[in-house]
């Protein structure tokens with residue numbers, strides 16, 4: 600990625616001051632998926648932070664590293680080659696612009712609709728090229744393990760919420776009709792920032808729209824989450840673990856018991872960050888409404904009735920930092 604020939608776009612990327620030193624979370628809530636108390640700890644983390652780290656997840660690091668290496672190879676290609684992969688509309692290669700509503704950041708990315716058939720390839724035609732066969736196969740392996748992990752996490756949540764059927768939530772994101780998206784993000788180091796106590800906006804503040812997002816990054820820091828009092832804190836990277844964001848749809852399904860977490864990424868001066876995020880969305884026609892099993896007597900829904908397709912359609916027309924659930928609140 601290069602500074603733009605037209606500097607206007609680079610000038611629009613805002614600087615972010617580092618949170619104060621005291622604003623490191625003493626510890627990120629961590630869910631050990633092999634532990635018997637994971638249902639209770641997961642619910643606590645979803646209520647308090649909308650965010651947690653998952654360990655003992657059973658995903659092979661070999662498979663993760665293979666995809667990371669393919670991503671690094673892709674982003675190291677000349678700009679003109681990357682652009683031949685199809686500019687993001689929204690799927691394909693994108694640089695600095697996120698969406699069409701004015702959001703910009705110090706990043707480049709590949710956005711892929713992985714549920715579309717043939718798996719992975721229809722939204723990114725270049726993946727069909729034989730020269731990308733190792734990328735394609737690493738991506739296939741990674742997505743199938745993310746589908747499993749996504750369901751496993753949602754089932755532990757269902758246990759913690761004491762839902763009788765542990766697939767009550769996970770079944771919403773399974774099957775060929777599901778609206779599944781995968782994002783590979785690359786935040787190049789930005790040496791011009793040296794000496795500045797902070798960084799450039801990599802990915803501006805937002806909440807994710809789906810139920811949960813499963814995020815993995817290399818060992819470069821940059822991810823920050825907002826606490827319920829609005830303070831931003833840094834999330835120490837852990838390449839061996841996965842981080843889970845509660846998204847807006849899960850906030851609605853739990854009638855606000857779980858909070859979707861506001862987060863952002865800050866690019867730094869010395870090292871580049873590579874992240875991979877799996878977003879398991881429901882079918883477009885899926886109704887997103889509080890689960891009746893969770894509602895207490897007399898409890899009213901906090902939200903209007905809507906489908907995932909309606910929510911996504913409305914959210915894609917807004918800016919990242921907008922509170923996209925607002926028009927859907929009662």
Ligand SMILES: C=C1C[C@]23C[C@@]1(O)CC[C@H]2[C@@]12CC[C@H](O)[C@@](C)(C(=O)O1)[C@H]2[C@@H]3C(=O)O
Pocket residue numbers: 689697698699710780782805806807808809878914915916918919
């Ligand atoms: C129009 C857009 C909204 C979105 C960024 C995009 O350019 C296309 C993908 C959208 C998506 C889907 C997954 C996440 O919920 C999200 C935060 C992301 O990284 O990409 C959203 C973006 C958004 O909510 O604005």
Ligand SMILES: O=C(O)CCC(=O)C(=O)O
Pocket residue numbers: 782784802807814816822862863864874875876
């Ligand atoms: O790159 C990251 O670490 C997070 C990016 C993100 O929040 C997103 O793609 O929705």
Ligand SMILES: [Fe+2]
Pocket residue numbers: 805806807812862
């Ligand atoms: Fe996000």
